[in-house]
Amino acid sequence: MSVPQVELKNMTKRFGANLALNNVSLLIGSGTVHALLGENGAGKSTLVKCLVGFYHPDEGHIQVDGREHRLNSPKDADALGIGMVYQHFTLVPSMTVAQNLVVSGARLPAYINWQSELRRLGEVTRKLPFHVPLDVRVSQLSAGEKQKAEIVKQLYLGRKLLILDEPTSVLTPAEADEVLGHVRSLARTGELSAILISHKFHEVRRFADDVTVLRRGASVRTGAVADLTDDALAEAMIGEPVSKMVQHAPKSQPKSDIVLSISDLRVNGDNGLPAVKDLSLEVRAGEIVGIAGVSGNGQLELVEALMGQRDRSGTMTVSGSSFNGTRQEIARLGVYGLPQEPLKNACVDRMSLAENLALRNFDRVPLCRGIAMNYGALADQAERLVAQFRVKAPGLNASMSALSGGNVQRAVLARELTQDVRLLVASNPTFGLDFVACEETYRRILEARNGGAAVLLISEDLDELLGLVDRVLVMSAGRIVHEVSAEGADKRVIGKYMAGLKAA
Amino acid sequence: MSSISGIESVPSKPLVTASQLSVALPVLAVLLASAIFAAFVALYGQNPATVFGLIVQGGFGSSFAWQDTLSRAAPLVLVGLAVAIPAQAGLVIIGGEGALVLGGLAGAVVTLPFAGAHALPMQLLMLLAGGLIGGLWFGLAGVLRQFRGVNETISSLLLSYIGIAVFHHLTEGMLRDPASLDKPSTHPIDPSYMLPTLPGVGVHAGLAVSLLLAIAAHVVLRYTRWGFALRVVGGSARVARMIGLAVNRWIIGASVVAGGMAGIAGAIEVAAVQGTANSSLIVGYGYSGILVAFLARHQPLAIVAVALLIGGMQASASLLQRRLGLPDATMLVFQGLIFICVLVADAIAQQLRETTRR
Known part of the structure; x- marks a missing residue:
């Protein structure tokens, strides 16, 4: 089967009154990589879900090599050789790569002849420009290897059009380069075509042939990557000329007093094994300390331990008092947080x-006197915060899940940052947010810092981190392996520490 | 990343609101269960209209019927609360029967050493002892869940069987009154300690205790910071920990209070009806309480209404047996049907919510 040319024509998809896709057309030439750029909610995922048969477009159709096809289910997409590589891995950790690949086949026989299956697998992987160990358990692979294994799986299944949904968000810069480099060379040699969903311009520039920018469900710009400047793409994405997103905030001189002090912190992960190992750090009033790292290196456990959500050993003090996350301590010491995925983790x-x-x-005057709640005062406070932080919602009594991601974040910002904040722990605070909500989050964090709060910012997005922080710590395998001031930071060096290639 | 979460729109107004749905669905479920039950009795050669007529008559048709219904509703309200209170904290605890019988046993024996005391302190002591033992029993399920990761639904159910076995072991052994021959029982409590009859109603004072506790539960859950905190814990333990709530304490506390309710129900049955603890206490009130709470959507005041309905149905069983010769278990069949229909309605409501969210 040669690599087909896939064309989406005039796709429109509505969810209720909301127009998720508005007459979008897309042409993926045989053997090309087509990037899909856009903010969250711009319609990228909806578009590709139509292409893999999860959604049915209200209007428009899909042509493969000039022939029109209706995709009623993912099976139809499979028959056409269209497959998706998800952001989060879909391999079974306790099985080997080979076992994973074989069982991923749609029509698995009742009796599996492992020898012939493995032989077939060997033929597929031999032709590849990169190597993935087949007889190693997936749980022992690095994130980059897992992502490669996902791609091998798609090729093994005979997929000719790969859809990669933000494939590099869990990879180090070097791993990202390698994986996308392979995708590009497979496209060059006519093994496949690819759609690359991304919001990183440099990836699009280096690895894609064509690019389409979506905004509010409509295709606003499309063309060869070489013909479009970064500024033009950014402008198309957000719909207005870009002023530099986050101005490198004027560094305030950190005051000398240490707010957060952690020493010899140990935290176990969900699997009972140590995820944070003898970690020590300090954050001073009026400074933002960033923790860079590939996800899964103990950041989550660190944050949860700081927020009192996970057991720990070692000492943690805030402004000199020991902190265990009780309600009294939180109020007295001013410890607040902006977790990632605020709907799930903060609401x-x-x-x-x-x-x-x-x-x-809720348990303090004026919302509560004695034990009696005052729901009138609670509504007053909500009204005030909603106006102050411009939270858009169907009503004060709407459930949180009726709010969009950006508005959930605004609500959390309103709640956390209107307290007397002396330590703010922010963990991937802009993950999944649209451009405007991101910018607002950055601004609020900087305001908190300028107001004298100590901020610990954990982020997997190195660009975001370097734009905000005063000092960077790199976390790898549960330890801080590198520390550098923001001015002296070199992304390549940090990347090497993130990948665990250099030890402290 | 799903595009759904990013869609910037206010969802269009649904045909029915969530609160309308939460009333409509249980009503529909009861109607559907009634239809199936009608078919069931028709299969036995009975006219469904006659059967339903007798249920109404036997449950609510006379002052005698009302007295029977109300005295059955009293424990049902409490065992309903025993399911509904932990439900606010996100727990599904269904072992009310065990806490009820142990609470009843505690109530039956606690006053035995005190002969000739004033009635009121003894009555309070019985309720207190029942509540304490029931609370301990449910508290075990909470502790097992928080510290050993044991699912509270399963542990409470199994604890219920253990509780019943302990009850038999003690009433037939150590605590047995040698005078009780064919039905092993504890020593009867002093008749002067029995709960009085409410003047004008003709029902024991346990009914008043149940109603007061239901109202108290309603007020605490709805209007105090404790109810607020409990809903946070039930909604998301992660978030509860983030804002500094001691989740373990809230979960175990809710379990203990719930077990206390079931234990008091048992003590009331002993102190107002039986006068002693024996196997007559094990008639499935604890399990009916699950039905009551689910049908009432875990709302304390709705529990009172549903307990009346279920109490009335149970009160009419003997009339059905006498008049139509329908077996004693007929009402259990009806209850079971209602329960299944409510669960199905819940599942459908869940699906409806998810599809409207898309």
Whole structure:
């Protein structure tokens, strides 16, 4: 089967009154990599979900090599050789790569002849320009190897059009380069075509042939990557000329007093094994300390331990007092947080917006006297915060899940940052947010810093981190392996530490 | 990353609101269960209209019927609360029967050493002892969940069987009154300690205790910071920990209070009806409580109404048996049908919510 040319024509998809896709057309030439750029909610995922048969477009159709096809289910997409590589891995960790590949076949016989299957697998992988160990358990692979194994799986399944959904978000810069380099060379040699969903311009520039920019469900710009400048792409994405996103904030001189001090912190992961190992760090008032690292190197456990959500050993003090995350300590020492995925990690979705805005102070005057709640005061506070932070919601009594991602984040910002914040722990605070909400989050974090708060910012997005912080720590395998001031930071060096290639 | 989460729109107004749905679905479920039950009795050669007529008559048709219904509703309210209170904290605890019988046993024996005391302190002591033992029993399920990761639904159910076995072991052994021959029982409590009859109603004072506790639960859950905190814990333990709530304490506390309710139900049955602890206490109130709570959507005041309905149905069983010769278990069949229909309705409601969210 040669690599087909796939064309989407005039695709429109509505969810209720909302136009998720508005007459989008897309041509993926045989053997090319086509990048799909756009903010969250621009319609990228909806478009590719139509292409893999999860959604059915209200209008428009899909042509493969000039013939029109209706995709009623993912099976139809499979028959056409269209496959998706998800951001999060879909391999079974406890099985070897080879076993994973074989069982991923759509029509698995009742009796598996492993020898002949493995032979067939060997033939597929031999032709590849890169090597993935077949007889190693997936749990022992690095993130980059897993991503490669996902791609091998697609080729093994005979897929000719790969859709890569932000494939590099879990990889180090070097791993990302390698994986995307392979995709590009496979396209060059006519093994496949690819759609690359991304929001990183440099990836698009280096690895894609063509690019289409989506905004609010419409295709606003399309063309060869070589013909478009970064500024033109950014402008198309956000719909207005870009002023530099986050101005490198004027560094305030950190005050000398240490707010957060952690020493010899040990935290176990969900699997019971140490995820954070003898970690020590300090954050001073009025400075932002960033923790860079590939996801899964203990950052999550670190944050949860700091927020009192996970058991730990070692000492943690805030402004000199030991901190265990009780309600009294939080209020007295001013420890607040902006977790990633705020709907899941900072909100109770079965409670109303107004109640969620009150989570920090529901048990204090004026929201509560003695044990009696004052729901009038709770509604007043919600109204004030919603206006102040411009939270858009169907109503104060709407459940949190009725709000868009950006508005959930605004609600959390409103709740956390209107307290007396002296230590702010932010963990991938802009993950999954649209451009405007991101910028607002950055601004609020900087304001908190300028107001004298100590900020610990954990982020997997190195660009975001370097734009905000005063000092960078690199975390790898549960330890801090590198420390550098923001001015002296070199992305390549940091990348090597992130990948664990250099030890402290 | 799903594009759904990023869609910037206010969802269009649904045909029915969530609160309308939460009332409509249980009602529909009861109607559907009634239809199936009608077919079931028709299969036995009975006219469904006659059967339903007798249920209404036997449960609510006379002051005698009402007295029977109300005295059955009293424990049902409490065992319903025993399911509904932990449900606020996200727990599904269904072992009310075990806590009820152990609470009843505690109530039956706690006053035995005190002969000739004033009635009121003894009555309070019985309720307190029942509540304490029931609370301990459910507290075990909470502790097992928080510290050993044991699913509370399964542990509470199994604890219920253990509780019943302990009850038999003690009533037939150490605590047995040698005078109780064919039905092993504890020594009867002093008749002057029995709960009085409410004047004008003709029902024991346990009914008043149940109603007061239901109202108290309603007020605490709805209007205090404890209820608020409990809903946070039930909605998301992660978020509860983030805002500094001691999740373990709330979960175990909710379990203990719930077990206390079931234990008090048992003590009331002993102190108002049986006068002693024996196997008459094990008639499935604890399991009916699960039905009551689910049908009432875990709302304390709705529990009172549903407990009346279920109490009335159970009260009419003997009339059905006498008049139509329908077996004693007929009402259990009806209850079971209602329960299944409610669960199905819940599942459908869940699906509806998910599809409207798309």
